[in-house]
Amino acid sequence: MAARRPKSPEPVTMTVNGQAVTLDRPPMVRLLDVLREDLHLTGTKEGCGEGECGACTVLLDGEPVCSCLVPLAQARGCEVLTIEGVPADHPVKRAFVEEGAAQCGMCTPGMIMAALSLSARPSLDAVRTGLAGNLCRCTGYEAIYRAVLKAAAGHGGAT
Amino acid sequence: MRTALSRLTLHEPRTLASALKLMRSGGPSGPLVPIAGCTDVYVQLQFGALPASAYLDLSRLAPLRKIRMHGDVLVIGALATFADIIGSRLVRRALPMLVAASREIGGPQIQNRGTIGGNVANGSPAGDSLPVLAAAEATVVLANADGERRVPFSGFYTGYRKSVLKPDELIIAIEIPVVEGVQWFRKVGTRAAQAISKVVMAAVRSSHPRIALGSVAPTVVRLPRTEAALASGAGIAEAQGVLREEIQPIDDMRSTAAYRLQVSANLLEAFWEATA
Numbered sequence: 222m223a224a225r226r227p228k229s230p231e232p233v234t235m236t237v238n239g240q241a242v243t244l245d246r247p248p249m250v251r252l253l254d255v256l257r258e259d260l261h262l263t264g265t266k267e268g269c270g271e272g273e274c275g276a277c278t279v280l281l282d283g284e285p286v287c288s289c290l291v292p293l294a295q296a297r298g299c300e301v302l303t304i305e306g307v308p309a310d311h312p313v314k315r316a317f318v319e320e321g322a323a324q325c326g327m328c329t330p331g332m333i334m335a336a337l338s339l340s341a342r343p344s345l346d347a348v349r350t351g352l353a354g355n356l357c358r359c360t361g362y363e364a365i366y367r368a369v370l371k372a373a374a375g376h377g378g379a380t
Numbered sequence: 381m382r383t384a385l386s387r388l389t390l391h392e393p394r395t396l397a398s399a400l401k402l403m404r405s406g407g408p409s410g411p412l413v414p415i416a417g418c419t420d421v422y423v424q425l426q427f428g429a430l431p432a433s434a435y436l437d438l439s440r441l442a443p444l445r446k447i448r449m450h451g452d453v454l455v456i457g458a459l460a461t462f463a464d465i466i467g468s469r470l471v472r473r474a475l476p477m478l479v480a481a482s483r484e485i486g487g488p489q490i491q492n493r494g495t496i497g498g499n500v501a502n503g504s505p506a507g508d509s510l511p512v513l514a515a516a517e518a519t520v521v522l523a524n525a526d527g528e529r530r531v532p533f534s535g536f537y538t539g540y541r542k543s544v545l546k547p548d549e550l551i552i553a554i555e556i557p558v559v560e561g562v563q564w565f566r567k568v569g570t571r572a573a574q575a576i577s578k579v580v581m582a583a584v585r586s587s588h589p590r591i592a593l594g595s596v597a598p599t600v601v602r603l604p605r606t607e608a609a610l611a612s613g614a615g616i617a618e619a620q621g622v623l624r625e626e627i628q629p630i631d632d633m634r635s636t637a638a639y640r641l642q643v644s645a646n647l648l649e650a651f652w653e654a655t656a
Contacts, residue, residue: 226389227389227390227391227392227434230390231393246386247385247386247387247388248388248389248390248392248437249385249386249388249389249390249425249435250385251385251422254385270382270426271422271423271426271470272422272423272486272489272490273421273425273574275487275489276491278489284463284492285488285489285492286489286492286493287419287489287490287493288495289422289426290417290419290423291418291493292385292390292415292418292422292437294390294392294437295418295437295439298529312437335488335489338488347644350488350573351488353487353572353573353574354486354487354488354489354490354573354574356574358543376530
């Protein structure tokens with residue numbers, strides 16, 4: 222006998238950029254779509270939609286994840302940080318501007334979110350590995366690595 | 381076309397017992413599909429390749445995420461992520477080739493979410509942790525509402541993406557006995573991160589060498605004849621000859637049979653030299 226249809230799931234409560242939000246949306250919809258379409262946080266981009274490019278990277282309880290691969294239900298009770306939650310004068314954002322680390326801009330929010338999870342004073346190798354899940358088709362990466370290293374050097378850590 | 385995600389239902393059990401009960405009952409039109417890190421499932425949903433409408437979320441079953449020693453057996457909970465494995469002192473000590481493999485699975489975003497149980501359940505012939513489990517002679521621990529059973533990893537897969545897993549069963553852990561000898565792992569793909577392997581090898585150097593290859597057959601394979609040749613003292617060229625007879629890789633979108641055969645032979649030599 223088939224299991225009963227699960228009870229209408231409880232609305233999902235999570236914290237997005239420091240604010241508690243409650244959403245009554247189906248449990249399997251993508252966190253990416255909820256951020257963009259329900260919460261109008263369109264800084265998080267959809268690139269490939271299959272976890273290959275990292276454009277949709279957000280921090281889920283402090284860890285970088287592809288929000289295109291996260292069902293809303295799995296964000297229940299979690300803290301989500303998107304690019305909108307990173308202050309405009311944050312050292313990493315400033316360094317991206319100063320180093321010309323953005324061209325078309327599609328990968329930039331995801332790059333910055335991944336960079337935020339690097340340890341303090343990362344080596345170039347650690348930056349490369351930490352950003353290995355984020356693809357950029359414009360810059361050739363060098364300006365991005367320079368920006369992340371500059372932010373870390375100037376402020377005792379990428380974060 | 382992408383699956384309409386808003387029409388899918390999801391069970392969210394809090395205990396393994398209730399998860400197993402739900403798995404036994406199944407969904408309205410077939411078995412429930414268990415989900416955890418979703419790094420494979422959401423790719424399939426993106427391509428509309430998963431017909432199921434009812435899913436079961438394992439991610440709240442915290443006890444299944446533990447990595448521990450049981451006597452001298454390393455027990456990795458099915459929900460342990462690749463990031464958990466990379467960070468585990470126990471795995472680094474007992475099974476360093478699994479740490480090496482985990483570092484090359486996807487990128488940080490995928491390592492933070494993808495689980496070892498999911499890699500085994502997905503059963504891709506290119507799954508990067510699978511040659512490690514084959515070379516380590518792991519055991520897969522399965523559970524359903526009736527209880528647990530243990531299946532040797534060598535007997536887990538029955539064909540391309542087919543296994544002995546029953547529709548009501550969950551993979552709950554992977555057990556790894558002591559591995560004697562020097563472990564070695566190498567993945568060959570187009571890029572260090574995010575790329576699916578063209579050939580992937582895990583191997584152990586001891587008096588009875590073990591060699592496992594991914595992406596060269598419908599399932600991960602061990603190479604018993606090549607292993608026997610090396611154990612009997614054959615030179616590397618002779619062993620490479622045996623390997624060339626033992627595997628029949630195919631041409632596909634990621635590589636060619638000829639390339640895979642050559643690279644597999646090269647990897648055998650690289651393994652043998654690195655562990656001499």
